[in-house]
Every structure is written in structure tokens, then in C-alpha cells.
Amino acid sequence: MPSLSELYQNVILEHNRSPRNFRPMPNADRHADGHNPLCGDQLTVWVRMDGGVLEDVSFQGSGCAISRASASLMTSMVKGKTREEATRLFERFHRLVTGTLPPDQAETLGKLAVFSGVSQFPIRVKCASLSWHTLRAALDEGIKTTT
Ligand code: ZN
Numbered sequence: 001m002p003s004l005s006e007l008y009q010n011v012i013l014e015h016n017r018s019p020r021n022f023r024p025m026p027n028a029d030r031h032a033d034g035h036n037p038l039c040g041d042q043l044t045v046w047v048r049m050d051g052g053v054l055e056d057v058s059f060q061g062s063g064c065a066i067s068r069a070s071a072s073l074m075t076s077m078v079k080g081k082t083r084e085e086a087t088r089l090f091e092r093f094h095r096l097v098t099g100t101l102p103p104d105q106a107e108t109l110g111k112l113a114v115f116s117g118v119s120q121f122p123i124r125v126k127c128a129s130l131s132w133h134t135l136r137a138a139l140d141e142g143i144k145t146t147t
Pocket of ligand 1: 127
């Protein structure tokens with residue numbers, strides 16, 4: 001079993017220190033709030049769509065290093081992708097953090113593969129997947145902001 005210090009790898013620490021896309025988005029099409037009561041993580045995810053593409057994605061909130069780093073990497077990874085691509089990425093990411101992704105598919109996740117160690121810590125799975133669940137909520141039933 002890996003130690004916690006191994007879990008908090010450099011990529012995670014770095015994204016926690018300076019998260020990407022960490023800002024509110026006044027001109028977002030939709031947003032959703034996510035909350036992980038087990039750890040106390042909470043965040044808001046904003047999305048602006050252009051046709052079927054996630055043109056811009058941002059988040060803000062407070063929580064542990066895993067939840068912040070995951071949200072930072074999530075926003076970076078899904079930006080510019082179609083809704084279907086983002087959904088497929090979430091499915092693979094979820095299998096990664098729950099330990100059910102075949103090892104040969106981990107590479108297709110790029111930097112998200114740093115979260116593979118999370119599968120050893122069930123309580124951290126919700127931290128790592130909170131931003132993804134919130135993104136999906138924003139896409140599926142997010143509050144539409146009309147301008
Ligand atoms: Zn957490």
C-alpha cells in the first residue's frame with residue numbers, strides 16, 4: 001500500500017498551490033455546486049458552451065489538496081472538448097480512482113493518471129471525483145444563466 005506522501009505527488013501539490021481556471025465566470029451558460037460532506041470539500045463549477053463544445057470551464061471553492069488539484073486538472077482537461085468527450089473522460093477517470101480501469105488505459109488519461117493512487121484510499125475517491133460530478137451536474141441540470 002502506498003503511503004499518503006506518495007499519493008500527494010508533485011503534480012497534485014503543484015495544482016493545489018496554484019490551481020488552474022480558479023475563478024468565477026460571470027458569462028457562464030451554466031453552473032453547479034458540489035459538496036463532499038465526508039471531507040468538507042465544496043466547490044462551484046462554471047461552464048460556457050459553444051455549440052456542443054465546452055468552450056470555457058472554471059471553478060472556485062475550498063477543500064483538501066486532492067479535491068482542488070482534481071478540479072484544476074479537470075477544468076484544464078475538458079476545456080475545448082465536446083460534451084460526449086468530457087463524459088467519456090469522466091467515465092475513465094472514475095474507473096481509475098475506483099481501481100477498475102485496465103492498466104493499459106491509464107495512459108489515455110494523460111496527467112489525470114496521477115490520481116491512480118487514490119484507489120488505495122476509498123475515502124479520497126469522493127475528493128478526487130467531486131469536481132467531475134459537479135461538472136456533470138452543471139451539464140445535465142445546471143442553472144442556465146440567461147444574459
Ligand atoms: Zn477532500
